[in-house]
Amino acid sequence: MSVTSPKGFRAAGVTAGLKPSGKPDVALVVNDGPDATAAGVFTANRVKAAPVLWSQQVLRAGIVRAVVLNSGGANACTGPQGFQDTHRTAEHVAARLTAASRQPFGAADVAVCSTGLIGERLPMDKLLPGVDAVVRGLARDGGDAAAAAIMTTDTQPKTTVKTGEGYTVGGMAKGAGMLAPALATMLCVLTTDAVASSAVLDAALREACRLTFDRIDSDGCMSTNDTVLLLASGASGIEPSPLELTAVVTEACHDLAQQLLADAEGATKDIAIEVTGAASEADALEVGRSIARNNLVKCAFFGNDPNWGRILAAIGTTAATFDPDAIDVAINGVWVCRNGAAGDDRGKVDLTSRKVTVRVDLHAGDAATTIWTSDLTTGYVHENSAYST
């Protein structure tokens, strides 16, 4: 049920014809209230897609009443015309919702998300009729249809439902490539029927993203369209403490993040890189990311090769505090590197399962973190060399 699991939300997903495949490509999530507080986190890429620029404006007021999402086109690098297309889409959604619900909606109530190929205008002659259809299709159980309509190279929809004390958080996400810090090539809409101000939602969402989406790094690439939205209807009447709400939202984001990673393009391994003994959390993150982004490390895991030397070479590129002769590395529990040199027999490492754990102990302090990544495979190269041709 995803985004429609919490009370106060309707959703739908339809086929507008944006995708050559004829699969669903337009989704809508509507918050029927009574509240319409919201928060959003967006890509840190300075080349931002038109819908990101638009939705950032919408979020300034802390109110979102509807989110329209399309796959089949990112509307990024499309210039002023692309921004006008986004604006027109939001206006069209607002007009149709106003007509359907006999409540006044404005374009500024409508967040817009797009995903797909960069650099091409959206076919508005298909998108606007798609908006008409998706408004007609809105239903209390439309969450799954919406989740299916935002898929691009995803092999399956990603949804989550987590419950707090008397309230629910639901969510859907899409994303498979371009997973990198400062968000993945992902769109995510989270909903809750909890009562929360936009400020509380904003703090909860930022903390949840910091601990989940920001720590998956499948290919080191950062997209132009990343958007994570959190909408609250207040329909449960329950106002959880900010700490409690943050915990449930983080759970939901963690669930979705792991689904994104498991579906990363071409991946055959889900790799958790646990960095311990760091002088600071920033050091732990830098070391974890340097390993997660190292193509040679990632190729080695694809080849079931516990190549700890490449891991040390990756660590050596960072500015983190460490003594190269004091680093220990374990792969799936075998300490193959001790004191910066060969440790236990690497032949003992079993890399046949999809889940892989790399543990790095820097012996430089007490800070720790985990970064999740995947391997670099011939499948990844194939998928990303053939995507737009």
Place this chain on the structure above:
Amino acid sequence: MSVTSPKGFRAAGVTAGLKPSGKPDVALVVNDGPDATAAGVFTANRVKAAPVLWSQQVLRAGIVRAVVLNSGGANACTGPQGFQDTHRTAEHVAARLTAASRQPFGAADVAVCSTGLIGERLPMDKLLPGVDAVVRGLARDGGDAAAAAIMTTDTQPKTTVKTGEGYTVGGMAKGAGMLAPALATMLCVLTTDAVASSAVLDAALREACRLTFDRIDSDGCMSTNDTVLLLASGASGIEPSPLELTAVVTEACHDLAQQLLADAEGATKDIAIEVTGAASEADALEVGRSIARNNLVKCAFFGNDPNWGRILAAIGTTAATFDPDAIDVAINGVWVCRNGAAGDDRGKVDLTSRKVTVRVDLHAGDAATTIWTSDLTTGYVHENSAYST
């Protein structure tokens, strides 16, 4: 002839049995003088191989009389024992050269370079007899044999000869993967019969590396063993101006750098990324590198896909000065992106040849630079997932 083209040098390459393939794996270059000035540039990786730590010490005095190089093992991440192995190798070379030439050589006169798998001790029982053999094999025309003995995954040896006014610069290099700024996974020995102080050599070598090896970036990975040495015999009796010598050394390095790139693991494209209109050279370099390291961009070129959107997304991750709506991008001469949006017909881009040129105009100033990279291919993944298994 490579390193033996300048007067005053002898070299050799032999098979010591370090490589399972039985191919040549130990090389020696000896400077017979009259001078023995030298300079070196080493990896910026903080996890440095034992031979790097050793050779950095040797270079402090600005004198190198011999360089021994082995493939078949990097002697990196091998702890104090690995350093002792390097020391012992240098001592052994010095003893054999002393015996053979009846001139006193010390271990401190001998630079050491190693390349191959990280994390394993060198088999000294094979390496030291190899040193005996390579000393016996020293010859005035041994440059090509030396160049062949330092190859790892290289498909062909890399050598160069450039001439100045009355003097010569020769060189050999190896390297195919882990090409990244702050040097590639490369070893390079340059020789000259020019007369030059170690300070002049040092300045010439640093400038040459900055403009050549530091600007190739095949896979964004930085090795533990990178070493570039420049040895001067003074045998020509000619002392060129520092500027003139720098130009010839840069020519030689450029030639070798292009050979490294052309032989990058699995690559099917040699891609020059020319960044113009940057506010500073640092900005131009940051933008060039962000494109060169972006896996999605590199996969697109493998697929002959002029995917300028991915190039813009890569530029957007930098802190360089630019307006996203003012960026122009040309691929092989076709301006597929103008003002941050679609420009000329991308169907006009011909990507069938190996040489590819990407031109990015940031319209933010007058600085420019070029970064060279290659595509990311299924061949790269295959080679690097099967390398050590």
